[in-house]
Amino acid sequence: MRAIIKPDAQQKIELLGELAQLDCDGEPVLSNQQRQKRGFLSDSIVQVQRPDGPMTVLRTLQSSVCEKDCHYCPFRAGRSRTQRVSFSPDELASEFDAMQAGGVVKGLFLSSGIVGGGVKAMDKMLATAEILRRKYDYRGYVHLKIMPGSERAQLEQAIRLADRISINLEGANAKRLAVLAPQKDMRGELLPVIHWMRQIAREMPWQVKIPSLVTQFVVGPAGESDQEILTGVDWLYRRRTLSRAYYSRFNPITDTPLENIAPTPPIRERRLYQADWLLRFYGFKLSELPFDPNGALPANADPKLLWAAKHLSERPVEINLAPRSELLRVPGIGPKSADAILQARRQERLKDLSQLKKTGAVINRASSFILLDGHRPPRQLRLPAT
Ligand code: SF4
Structure with a gap:
């Protein structure tokens, strides 16, 4: 009989760092050599841009166990080759505290797989953040991903605990989301979080600093156009609800329903980011972006150059x-x-x-x-x- 070896906290960080790569906040910060020197093999330590400069952040998960079946995700339920590990809130808070006290990282980005529904998964993440803030008196950067199905009261708690909050829409709209993640509900679970965020921001006492809200899209496999994605993003930017969107080009993963779909070319992701910057920082309107008749941003030149050439x-x-x-x-x-x-x-x-x-x-x-x-x-x- 094969002995079951329980991973220690460091090994869990390694394993969970791989799943957390699916989230876009932060670029891997350590070279292979640096990782080996520090004893980290995965991309669990990343660098995020903050208003006062770059910051190294532990990007990890409460758990890689998940009951959902998102068609692009290596951690979907039933994918047998995925290693499943979980942290208790105490264990993760203690591990993170040791890492930040040792100067390895300065912030935390926490996401999770979902077991027992979004409310339960969110409760564990909130408990981790509460322990960090109360027991360890940690005042640094915390980014919490809001689990689909979370309640409004949990979002309020997250707002008090976090510096940044994300709710990943994944698809350009409900129809596209159904191709990517049929168990996620755009109108019932994801968009309400954005709506609550606006409400809560208005209701909170002025002393409470409202975290920035970000979202992420999986680009390509649902057949959406660039225009479809950017139409929703532009609407949220104009309402000053969303701080920024991330565009994650699709890469097929074996043993998932989308494994035979072609990867999305890197240039598409690049053009989306360039167009996004034009909307956020350059005063461009959506209607000014040079979409082709199919709603795609041309690959041959960046959108600002095309606009200027015309x-x-x-x-x-x-x-x-x-x-x-x-x-x-x-x-x-x-x-x-x-x-x-x-x-x-x-x-x-x-x-x-x-x-x-x-x-x-x-x-x-x-x-x-x-x-x-x-x-x-x-x-x-x-x-x-x-
Ligand atoms: S909810 Fe979906 S994207 Fe998140 S870990 Fe589970 S299967 Fe993956």
């Missing part, structure tokens, strides 16, 4: 006069360089590309779309067909 190549932007909103329309000029241009032109007129370069603008992208003191600079970019 609208600015014959009507260039005068760098010395344009308001910030127009500067942001120019490829190669982002929010920081737009601010730097406004600052620089208070001191002097910008007449050549070397002055513009000092603002941080990428001049080989910008030069086809601008005037410097009334003159077109030498163009440096071959424009894509529009």
Whole structure:
């Protein structure tokens, strides 16, 4: 008879770090060599961007046991080759406290498989966060994923405990979600969380800092268009409900119902992120994005460049006069360089590309779309067909 060896806490972190990779918040931070040196083999330690700079975060799960059958997920119920491990709230809080006290990580991103329903799974995650905050007096970064089926009171508790909250919509709409995760209910389980988040934010005393809300989409296997995904995201951004969306390109996993579906090309994920930035930071409207007749963002060039090739190549932007909103329309000029241009032109007129370069603008992208003191600079970019 084969002996059953129970994994210790560190081994659980390793195993659970693999599942947590499905969540997009954070990039793996350690090279293979660094991981071995620190005794970590999985991608459980990631780096997330915070307003005050990058932060190393333990990205893990309360449990990899799951009763749901999401068709893209290696941890779906009944997939026999998946190793299942769980943390009790005390065990995970204690392990995390040791890691953060030792300087290994500075924050926690906690998700979970679902056993006994979303409410029960969420309760365990909340208990872990409560122990960290109360028993260990931990004041650092906590990102909690809200389990589908959680109750409003649990969201309120999560808001008090976490700095960031995620509810993963996965599909562009209910029809697409049904292909990806037929047991998840967009209207009954996922969208209410977003609605409650708005309500609670209005009701909470002003002293309570409301965490940012993020979501994630599985891109590709449900046959949705880029326009379908971005239409919902844009609506949430405009209502100031969502801080950001993550777009996770699909990779087929063996022994799942979607194992024979082709992987989503990386360029599609990239174009979605570029379009998302235009909506969030550059003042673009959804209707201005260059979707093709099928609702896809073209792969041949980034959406801002395509927009500019159509609208600015014959009507260039005068760098010395344009308001910030127009500067942001120019490829190669982002929010920081737009601010730097406004600052620089208070001191002097910008007449050549070397002055513009000092603002941080990428001049080989910008030069086809601008005037410097009334003159077109030498163009440096071959424009894509529009
Ligand atoms: S709920 Fe779905 S996505 Fe989450 S662990 Fe279970 S099967 Fe995977």
